[in-house]
Amino acid sequence: MTRPLAILFAWTMALGAALFLLAPLMVIAAASFSPTPVFDLPVGGASLRWYARIGQMDGFWPALSLSLQIAALSTALALALGTLAAIAIAQGRLPGAEAIGTFLVSPLMMPGLVLGIALLQYFRAMGFSAAWSALLLAHLVVTLPYVARTMIAGLSRFDFTLVEAARTLGCTYPGAILKVMVPALAPSFLTAGLFAFLASFDNYPVSIFLTDVRTKTLPIKMLQYIEEAPDPTLAALSTLILGATVILLVASDRLVGLHRMAGTGQ
Amino acid sequence: MSQEPIDAASHLVVRQASKRYGATTVLDRVDLAIRRGELVTLLGPSGCGKTTLLRLIAGLALPDAGTVAIAGRDVTRVPPHRRNVGVVFQNYALFPHLSVAGNVAFGLTVRRRPKADIARAVDKALALVHLDHLAARPISALSGGQQQRVALARALAVEPDVLLFDEALSALDRKLREEMQGEMRRILRDINATAIFVTHDQDEALTMSDRVAVMNGGRIEQLAEPRLIYQRPASLFTLNFVGLSTRISGTVVACDGGIVQVDTKVGRLAATGRFLAGSQVVVATRPEHLRPAAGATGNAVSGRVRAVVFQGSRSLVEVGAGGETLLAELPGQEAALLAPDAEIRLAWPVSETFAFPAPEMAA
Known part of the structure; x- marks a missing residue:
């Protein structure tokens, strides 16, 4: 008697938690179709007018372009640097490899605000004032831990004899890395890249300290809109970003399996 | 080498x-x-x-x-x-x-x-x-x-x-x-x-x-x-490292024409090798050369059967003699007659007996 009850309770809790997590997203998606210029559920009919207005928002395209640039570049750099660092750590011949690994991942555990202020002070002290480059460097700090963590985990299961086998079969060392290690680690690369990209794209607390009037990332621009003109355009934009993220996740799932990306199984 | x-x-x-x-x-x-x-x-x-x-x-x-x-x-x-x-x-x-x-x-x-x-x-x-x-x-x-x-x-x-x-x-x-x-x-x-x-x-x-x-x-x-x-x-x-063997330590007492006479705990044994008299050596042979024998030529040692390990067509017989262990590989029916603790005399040819320098004691 108690067992079915416990199962029922567990299911209720799981469903409740999922609903609690998803409800705001559903509300924002619904509100984006609202025909009226207030954040409201579309009761008297749906409209796509707010979607049409996204592109006309003041400074939207530069902000989107900046966010995409920074996210793509910081992800690419983090993938290269993080993978190289992970190779050194996973091969285990480096003294203090474990400590270095923990250190690389540590920005994940630090509040973004602290990181932002610290970087601002640091760049100031260095006399480094180019907003774009400062943003890129800061986002590298944000994305590197995601890459390092995923790649260290992926590489710890990688058999380095494969690289030796490729070398004896005629590959140079860099060639062996490209032809054998990169394909074998493709799922890890995809996971690392996806998390890094998303972490950079929606980063607010670090970016806010490093932007200037002309250089604003999309999340910062969006917060500014909501202060100036809170109409459902933002809801429409959020829904689009949400949709793009879902498409990205589904595509990755098709490629390597989402359970592997979440790290919940082989 | x-x-x-x-x-x-x-x-x-x-x-x-x-x-x-x-x-x-x-x-x-x-x-x-x-x-x-x-x-x-x-x-x-x-x-x-x-x-x-x-x-x-x-x-x-x-x-x-x-x-x-x-x-x-x-x-x-x-x-x-x-x-x-x-x-x-x-x-x-x-x-x-x-x-x-x-x-x-x-x-x-x-x-x-x-x-x-x-x-x-x-x-x-x-x-x-x-x-x-x-x-x-x-x-x-x-x-x-x-x-x-x-x-x-x-x-x-x-x-x-x-x-x-x-x-x-x-x-x-x-x-x-x-x-x-x-x-x-x-x-x-x-x-x-x-x-x-x-x-x-x-x-x-x-x-x-x-x-x-x-x-x-x-x-x-x-x-x-x-x-x-x-x-x-x-x-x-x-x-x-390769194969099984009987190994008995001893001291060389004489050397003549590539054959050394060695005093061991189980008596005097002859082996091929060249050593100075007084050298510490290990005398060794493979188990298939050991045969039960009454008064055969070559090396011979008397002892007691300690164990018989059945290995299909052949059996491995472990014989204790004067604190040393001899290993003999015998055909199944010969070994089947041996009771544990029975007296046995084993003989083997000098040509299949080797002498090696004893390993240094300090390990």
Whole structure:
């Protein structure tokens, strides 16, 4: 008697938690179709007018372009640097490899605000004032831990004899890395890249300290809109970003399996 | 110790190769010369340097001193991808993202051979290991024995000058391993491959190779045909490591014409060898030479049966005598008559008795 009850309770809790997590997203998606210029559920009919207005928002395209640039570049750099660092750590011949690994991942555990202020002070002290480059460097700090963590985990299961086998079969060392290690680690690369990209794209607390009037990332621009003109355009934009993220996740799932990306199984 | 002269006909020549890792000397001035088409096994316990020697030949490690030459070319400083060696690794190291055919084709694709040539070479290599029907399979769908064959086919496909096997059969279970030993020997014979096996398994070494190099402490103790390694071990280490033996310590009392007389706890024994009177030696023989005998010539020792180990057609009889242990291998029906604790007199010929310098007591 108690067992079915416990199962029922567990299911209720799981469903409740999922609903609690998803409800705001559903509300924002619904509100984006609202025909009226207030954040409201579309009761008297749906409209796509707010979607049409996204592109006309003041400074939207530069902000989107900046966010995409920074996210793509910081992800690419983090993938290269993080993978190289992970190779050194996973091969285990480096003294203090474990400590270095923990250190690389540590920005994940630090509040973004602290990181932002610290970087601002640091760049100031260095006399480094180019907003774009400062943003890129800061986002590298944000994305590197995601890459390092995923790649260290992926590489710890990688058999380095494969690289030796490729070398004896005629590959140079860099060639062996490209032809054998990169394909074998493709799922890890995809996971690392996806998390890094998303972490950079929606980063607010670090970016806010490093932007200037002309250089604003999309999340910062969006917060500014909501202060100036809170109409459902933002809801429409959020829904689009949400949709793009879902498409990205589904595509990755098709490629390597989402359970592997979440790290919940082989 | 018993190095053969390095002749011009040698296909692979390692000369005075040394390798240290930190304070440990892994290889200590090793010489090795192998003829074209010869199968040689590096046999020894773990840590004896056999894998390191193999890696030096493959180019995966560099010697601190000494040279490696393959097919008349000094390759000591040549990176592995320009050595044209084939390596079969202990865990096979097959590429998980490629199919069976993709793995076998890998070396040829890297060499940018024409597609038709690659396809032909892959077919040939897979046919050789009897896996032509599995070419399209993913690696994960293969059994251990099949993976082993793919690894061999992949190494063969590039037509290497030397094939190297690093404990390549040790991951297989016993029955499959014995099957693969026979099959591998047949394949390597067919293509007249020059091959080096690394193993710690003496049966594998004795059945598969033309010659065996017994390694210990970074040196080659003996390099000889399997029969000689077993019948005429050059050192106490080889005697111990390969096969079973009876070993009795004693002191040389006389030496005459290559025969020494040794005083032991079980009486005076004669053995082949040359030592000064007074030397501490170990007298040894193989178990199949010991026979129950009344008053035979040669060496003879009386003792009591301690145990009879049934081994199918033959039995191993352990005899205690004066604190020493004698091992005799007897036919099943002879051994069946022996009761535990029974008195027995064992005799064996002097020509099959060897004397080795006693190991230093300070360990």
